[in-house]
Amino acid sequence: MQHDLTLTGHGVRLVPLAPAHAHDLLGFTDATVWRGMSSPTPRDAADMEGVVATALATPGRCAFAVLDDATDRVVGSTSFYDVDLSAGRLEVGHTWYDPAVWGTSVNPACKLLLMTHAFGTWGVARVAYRVDERNHRSIAAVTKLGAVPEGRLRDHRLRPDGSRGASLYFSVLADEWPAVRDRLLARLAGEDVPDDRTHLLLVGGRSGVGKSTVAAAVHDLLTARDVRHAVVEGDALDLAHPAPWEHGVAAANLADVWRRYRALGYRRLVVTNTVSVLEADVLAAAVGDRPHVTSVLLTASDATAHERLARRERGASLVAHVGRSDAAAVRLEAEAGPDVHRVPTDGRSPEDVAAEVLRLAGW
Known part of the structure; x- marks a missing residue:
């Protein structure tokens, strides 16, 4: 799509992408820079010329070269794409x-220029950002803008190696734009901007250790202090028969649940699950904004765990639960890394344990 837009401000200038920019773009493009793109990393002049040609030939895409306004040096590229002004929406990407x-300041400056034009000149209702779920650097950058996570599209992307992957969607709506704009202006002015990422508290441990009871006590303590938070029982996220573990349903459900809480302004999330502390990376990716993660492994002796299980289970069910609990205890102790906090629960009240867990989380 040919266009004549030039956007200037805050030390950068966005000019229409042209074949003449290919050489400079190739000079700093490697596999690390290109990570998260759906096409192979351009390796030579012909490859980059092809990238530029594709950008110019794609309907609904306005591609830019990003220049340092003081030196005219090419420092990147970005685009409006899937532009549908009749519907009042577009996406920003290919960055x-x-x-x-x-x-x-280059990225916040570019985003400020692009969204100012989209909302102010074109009058769109929505600007969206689409990110490969494995591209944590881009997820962090979009989250820092103040864009709202909307969900995870399964097998939405075809990666250069032929594998399929999920896309995470974020957006800024017109009524959210003033706050996002002010946040960007503050960053560009060198002001401290509050960290808006999720704080994720993972509570794991064997059956009978008291995860649910401690989580309830955490909830009560935070509620008493009027701290906004949500608690999710991880075991309920894929409680089905047969259990669909291989399909990642629990993580997908967590992403859907947290998206709704986060849109309402929640930033603290407590998740309980036996092996949550072993799956911190998966759960953090599901949350979607490179969260601050605190992993807590609750521990208990065999005698304590067995006694607690006996209060709620009988007969064959008790035997099965005890067996699974003992096996989980061995695995958790062996596999939980040094970054996982161990918190004993033997002889302690749920409130006492919850208070220690909150101290570890810094809440």
């Missing part, structure tokens, strides 16, 4: 930058 400008 990559010279690593030399990572962590600088």
